[in-house]
Amino acid sequence: MKDTLNGIANYRKWLNAQKRAFSDIASDIAENAAKVNDSVHSFISVDKDEILLKAGNVEKSGHSGALYGVPVAVKDNICIKDVLTTCASRILEGFRPPYNATVIEKLEKAGALVIGRANMDEFAFGSSCETSCYGPTRNPWDISRVPGGSSGGAAAAVAAGQVVASLGSDTGGSIRQPGALCGIVALKPTYGRVSRYGLIAFASSLDQIGPMTRNVEDSAKLLEIIAGHDPKDSTSVDIEVPNYSKELGGGIEGLTIGIPGEYFIEGIAKDVLLRVKEAMEVYRKLGARIVDISLPHTKYALSCYYIIAPAEASSNLARYEGVHYGRRAKANDLIDMYIKSRNEGFGPEVKRRVILGTYVLSSGYYDAFYLKAQKVRTKIKEDFDAAFKKCDIILTPTSPTTAFKIGERMDDPLSMYLSDVFTIPANLAGLPAISIPCGLDGSGLPVGLQLMGKPFGEATLFKAAYAHEKNNIN
Amino acid sequence: MVKVDSDMTDHTRYETVIGLEVHLQLNTRTKTFCGCSIKFGAEPNTQVCPVCLGLPGSLPVFNREVLNSGIKVALSLGCDIQKTMKFDRKNYYYPDLPKNYQISQYDQPLSGRGKIGIKLEDGTRKEIGITRVHIEEDAGKLLHSETDSYSLVDLNRTGTPLLEIVSEPDMRSPYEAYEYLVKLKQVLKYLDVSDCNMEEGSLRCDANISIRKRGAREFGKKVEIKNMNSFKAVREGLLFEEERQREELEEGRELTQETRLWDEDKRVTVSMRSKEASHDYRYFPEPDLVPFEISADLVDGIRRAMPEGPEEKKIRFAAEYGMGEKDIEVLTAEKDIADLFEGAAGLSGDRTGACNWVKGEVMMHLKERETDVKGLKLSPGNLAQVIKLAGEGKISNLVAKEVLRESIDTGRDPYSIVKDKGLEQVSNADALGEIVSKVIRENERSVSDFRKGKDAALGFLVGQVMKLSGGKANPKVAGELLRKALT
Structure with a gap:
């Protein structure tokens, strides 16, 4: 089954050759997913009945959809109508949204077999998938290691061959970093490219849904389907969605690739650096021009992010208090109910960020923290604007290291936060960025290469990523 | 110059300073950020959707009808409209607020300063400054069980559009505050953007009141009064509070900045929370709504289509009809009254008759039935028929009054009433x-x-x-x- 699910084209070829009902195929997919899940735990749970119910709808939808029958895992923070959607948090225990996220509507219209409950860090707060209240997901390359996070389950499910593709969400690297650590293609689109309606908010000005796939072609195809303006999301932008797949094949001669000195810092694993440099060589040989650029405010990105993201999160998560839905603690009065429900419902990392966010928005601290961080955010954006006058895309490592051991960074939030040091700037600037596999380190773990593009420049990213995929020696 | 204190009474030694915050519920078709109806009185929790329920993953989309109404109100109060529309989140926990933040406007309200004119007791005019007008969403309602220890939440009202109209601290007595409210309501009613009904909660008023030694430059400690549910309550609450603060100072006690509630039954204000216990709302820009430009074209278009306001109408009535000030006051008190008068005058061709009938009988019926013009089934055409029948001597005045009453009760036209009942005046x-x-x-x-x-x-x-x-x-x-x- 693992090879069968390796990419949309392979899967479709296999599917077309099958002489049985789609529900039988879906049943096999569900059983395979459940079996693999015992060791990887990429899904919080695999609900076979639910998958068969959805398979019935797929069958009824006809065979014409671009994603007909393609199993797509969905991170547990994207609402699927009547399906448990909990952000891997106790506080949303039992919550079944009465509506579909816009991306789910689009996937189902294209005929995809949507499978929910891909594991994640609680409320997407984390870089290792270890803060899930349902226990960690393991990296299919080495199950003693983390898959990255927060979309760790979505990444692992693709890497482990449980599904053909996944939808994750990326606030500071939550699609790209697990993509890198699991050796798959992972795209964070431009802010506003994909509707956030139905994505349970972490930090509204940074969140973006994106595809996680086995290859670049699938990434392009999925983005074509889920992108576009949505009247239900005022932050989604009304710009036509290009036919990304069609533009993949063209050469990249003359493409200018910027290398920001600020990203090649101490602390990057030796093998990561080597693989990334090899990737530069691949591009050089294909006729791209490699130029040095500078993004001088990069060093402030992490601190800026850890003010803005928790600030928005503290407000976004205020609604979870047991009054209207989710988990309600037994209590004596209203205040007691708020306190107990939140205390019992949230894990330690959520509490840490809510407290942090509440603090930086408090009167007397707002100017020194939130307002200053917004100014830094503007500076970071301006860095990119200036850089993109000199180059078409920017190349960096996705993550300073390959997959680390489960438990290794749990007691050290700062080292955990550093996992996202290269991915955060693209969120702050709203830019598209893709992580693609570029070989393995000495332990046989995948290394990720990050390409960042101009706003709505996904087509260029896909083209460059595709060229690397076809010419990579690793 | 300030006179020496010794020869002054308590009441002239102190000066009262009042500012009002009015919340106006707009009568748009749908809520501020979703497509749900805002109709009053539906079954609890039937006018809701994922957005106004604040369900995880839902997002607000701004209803432009709210902006249009807001601009109308701001223009009618002489306010400048901001160039950019920007929303902020006001964070606080309460069960009637499902997101636990209210989408409001903080540092860039819809409008800047404006003003409104009121008439003082001595007949002179005074201008009360408007600080700002901003748009925000309403919360739901809690129903507390009287016997058991639970409360129920009705979220039908959640997300209903509100305008907050904040005045400058320009009022110097509860009387002025009352006059300000009356005038404000008149202006707002003319715009037809709200029912302006304080009893139903479509118009709400909180007051800030402080007192200081006459001539002092600094303001005294400000007390906010809430829970005043009628114009009368506002006046009484302020009168009580003015007196309470004066007594406190007279007896040498210090006032504290606090929020107090008006107790309608006991007719007193009661302390609710002190400044120390006040909320830190942690305002920040609402990231789910992108700021957008309010174009000059939009504002100009709304300005051109603005209905005539009460002051303009007064001037026109004086010029067009040559009426006395008293008649004009009555006829322009409400837009519907003015429209009824003008309609009936035009259709009957008898302006004096129309003026007399509206001033007399129609006003009597409004008072008797405790309703407004919309509550009477009286069209300008039917009133014109009564005026003509009486004016031409076809029915006596006595009969005309009865015919009018019946027309108001049933909506039937007076010609038919007179014909069916054979009420024509006998001159033979x-x-x-x-x-x-x-x-x-x-x-x-x-x-x-x-x-x-x-x-x-x-x-x-x-x-x-x-x-x-x-x-x-x-x-x-x-x-x-x-x-x-x-x-």
């Missing part, structure tokens, strides 16, 4: 002759009084004719017939 001498003879026969004393030269006795006899004719007799003709018969 033959038809009245018999009644006149009967009255002369049965009222010997009045007859002899009249013959002795008491002219007033004739009036009584005419009255008897009217009575016997069921109000249909033309009193002028009846008088002439009596005079002829008795002399």
Whole structure:
């Protein structure tokens, strides 16, 4: 089954050759997913009945959809109508949204077999998938290691061959970093490219849904389907969605690739650096021009992010208090109910960020923290604007290291936060960025290469990523 | 110059400073950030959707109708409209607020300063400054069980558009505050953007009041009063609070900045929370709504389409109809009254008649029924018919009043009422002759009084004719017939 699910084209070829009902195929997919899940735990749970119910709808939808029958895992923070959607948090225990996220509507219209409950860090707060209240997901390359996070389950499910593709969400690297650590293609689109309606908010000005796939072609195809303006999301932008797949094949001669000195810092694993440099060589040989650029405010990105993201999160998560839905603690009065429900419902990392966010928005601290961080955010954006006058895309490592051991960074939030040091700037600037596999380190773990593009420049990213995929020696 | 304190009474030694915050519920078709209806009185939790329920993953989308109404109000108060529309989140926990933040406007409100004119007790005019007008969403309602320890939440009202209209601390007495509210309501009613009903909560008012030594530059400690549910309550609450603060100071106690609630039954204000316990709302820009430009074209378009306001109407009525100030006050008090008058005057061609009927009978019915013009089933056309019937002498004034009452009750047109009931005035001498003879026969004393030269006795006899004719007799003709018969 693992090879069968390796990419949309392979899967479709296999599917077309099958002489049985789609529900039988879906049943096999569900059983395979459940079996693999015992060791990887990429899904919080695999609900076979639910998958068969959805398979019935797929069958009824006809065979014409671009994603007909393609199993797509969905991170547990994207609402699927009547399906448990909990952000891997106790506080949303039992919550079944009465509506579909816009991306789910689009996937189902294209005929995809949507499978929910891909594991994640609680409320997407984390870089290792270890803060899930349902226990960690393991990296299919080495199950003693983390898959990255927060979309760790979505990444692992693709890497482990449980599904053909996944939808994750990326606030500071939550699609790209697990993509890198699991050796798959992972795209964070431009802010506003994909509707956030139905994505349970972490930090509204940074969140973006994106595809996680086995290859670049699938990434392009999925983005074509889920992108576009949505009247239900005022932050989604009304710009036509290009036919990304069609533009993949063209050469990249003359493409200018910027290398920001600020990203090649101490602390990057030796093998990561080597693989990334090899990737530069691949591009050089294909006729791209490699130029040095500078993004001088990069060093402030992490601190800026850890003010803005928790600030928005503290407000976004205020609604979870047991009054209207989710988990309600037994209590004596209203205040007691708020306190107990939140205390019992949230894990330690959520509490840490809510407290942090509440603090930086408090009167007397707002100017020194939130307002200053917004100014830094503007500076970071301006860095990119200036850089993109000199180059078409920017190349960096996705993550300073390959997959680390489960438990290794749990007691050290700062080292955990550093996992996202290269991915955060693209969120702050709203830019598209893709992580693609570029070989393995000495332990046989995948290394990720990050390409960042101009706003709505996904087509260029896909083209460059595709060229690397076809010419990579690793 | 300030006089010395010694020869002043308590009441002139202190100056009261009042500012009001008015919340106005707009009567748009749908809520501020979703497509749910805002109709009042539906079954609890039936006018809701994922957005106004604040369900995880839902996002707000701004209803532009709210912006249009907001601009109308701001323009009518002479405020400048901001160039950019930007929302902020106001964070606080309460079960009637499902997101636990309210989408509001903080540092860039819809409008800047404006003003409104009120009339003082001595007849002079005073301008009260408007600080700002901003848009925000309403919360739901809690229903507390009287017997058990639970509360129920109704979220139908959640997300209903509100305008907050904040005044400058320009009012110097509860009377001025009351006049400000009356004037503000009049202006707002003219715009037809809200029901402006304080009892139903579509208009709400919180007051800030402080007192200071007359002549002092600094403001005293500010007290916010909430829970005043009528204009009268605002005046009474402020009068109470003014007196309470004065007494505190007189007795040498310090006032504290706090929020107090008006207790309607006990007629007192009660402390709710002190400044220390006040909320830190942690305002920050609402990231789910992108700021957008309010174009000059939009504002100009709304300005051009603005209905005539009360002040403009007064000026026009004076010029067009040459009316006295008192008549104008009554006829322009509400837009619907003015429209009824103008409609009836135009259709009947009798402006004086229309003015008198509206001022008299129509106002009497409004008061008697405790309703507004919309609550009467009286169209300008029907009122015009009454005016014409009476003016042309086809029915007596007495009958006209009854016809008007019936038309108000049933909505039927007066011509039909008069025809069906045969109420036409009788001016025909033959038809009245018999009644006149009967009255002369049965009222010997009045007859002899009249013959002795008491002219007033004739009036009584005419009255008897009217009575016997069921109000249909033309009193002028009846008088002439009596005079002829008795002399």
